[in-house]
Amino acid sequence: MTTDAGPPRLPAPGAQVGPLWVVTRGAGRPLVLLHGNGEDHHVFDRMVPTLAARHLLVGVDSRGHGRSPRGDGPLRIATMAQDVVEVLDLLGLARADVLGFSDGGNVALELAARHPGRVDRLVVVGANLDPAGLTAGVLARVRAAYAVHRAVARVVPPLRGRTERLALMADDPHLDPADLARVRARTLVVVGERDVVRPEHSRLVARSVPDGRLQVVPGAGHMLPVQRPYRLAASVSQFLARPAHDAPSGRTADDTRDQRPEPDTRSPRDR
Numbered sequence: 001m002t003t004d005a006g007p008p009r010l011p012a013p014g015a016q017v018g019p020l021w022v023v024t025r026g027a028g029r030p031l032v033l034l035h036g037n038g039e040d041h042h043v044f045d046r047m048v049p050t051l052a053a054r055h056l057l058v059g060v061d062s063r064g065h066g067r068s069p070r071g072d073g074p075l076r077i078a079t080m081a082q083d084v085v086e087v088l089d090l091l092g093l094a095r096a097d098v099l100g101f102s103d104g105g106n107v108a109l110e111l112a113a114r115h116p117g118r119v120d121r122l123v124v125v126g127a128n129l130d131p132a133g134l135t136a137g138v139l140a141r142v143r144a145a146y147a148v149h150r151a152v153a154r155v156v157p158p159l160r161g162r163t164e165r166l167a168l169m170a171d172d173p174h175l176d177p178a179d180l181a182r183v184r185a186r187t188l189v190v191v192g193e194r195d196v197v198r199p200e201h202s203r204l205v206a207r208s209v210p211d212g213r214l215q216v217v218p219g220a221g222h223m224l225p226v227q228r229p230y231r232l233a234a235s236v237s238q239f240l241a242r243p244a245h246d247a248p249s250g251r252t253a254d255d256t257r258d259q260r261p262e263p264d265t266r267s268p269r270d271r
Helices: 043-050 077-091 103-114 137-152 158-170 175-184 200-209 229-241
Strands: 015-017 020-026 029-034 056-063 098-102 119-125 187-193 212-217
Touching: 015 077, 020 043, 029 043, 029 077, 029 103, 029 137, 043 056, 043 098, 043 229, 056 077, 056 098, 077 103, 077 229, 098 103, 103 119, 119 158, 137 158, 137 212, 187 200, 187 229, 212 229
Parallel strands: 029 056, 029 098, 098 119, 119 187, 187 212
Antiparallel strands: 015 020, 020 056
């Protein structure tokens, strides 16, 4: 699918590239967008105008999400990361910057750890290494919902897809902090102050990456691409624009606490 002019352009609604549905927009350095659980690439829509100004955005629907088929084998974060590698190969992209949100952030970490040569710069938003990285209350609710869905799905087949997606949160991913030592990409870990990921876990993720930094968005919850899209897009753009030598690691959450104002787009349950 490659051309002399570079990767093929796949404007909306996009096209299937290997295992995944892919949409492209903009021009410049490639930036792969990986969405969260139960979503598709549209979760980044409000960030696209800012990001597409300097990047070729490659929005993908993960397997079993959006327009992408379920595929064969187990639905796992590691499998989803391998899907991204296949898409990069088919698009002729040896390397790319990657922005992953929630489960997409988990996929991005898996990708950067297992295939470090494919990721130039990495931004993960609300990501976790394992289910224990979620707050206790959230994890309990997810596992309870998974148990109910798994039981009902045995007699109601249409629920099997939802059950598999819940399993991605209840039982996945399985990354050890030591795995992140293989990540070569300069990395920004972004988290809401009231995220579903435990604060100490986000600090662990940022510390475990050789060149990682952590940014906390005050007053925000988990859904940053929807609730804080302009702030997040600006943070991503600024991070990706920095030269490689201007990326000090080891920052704490307080060092990178973002104080910029933005209209309150939170849902009532997240205020």
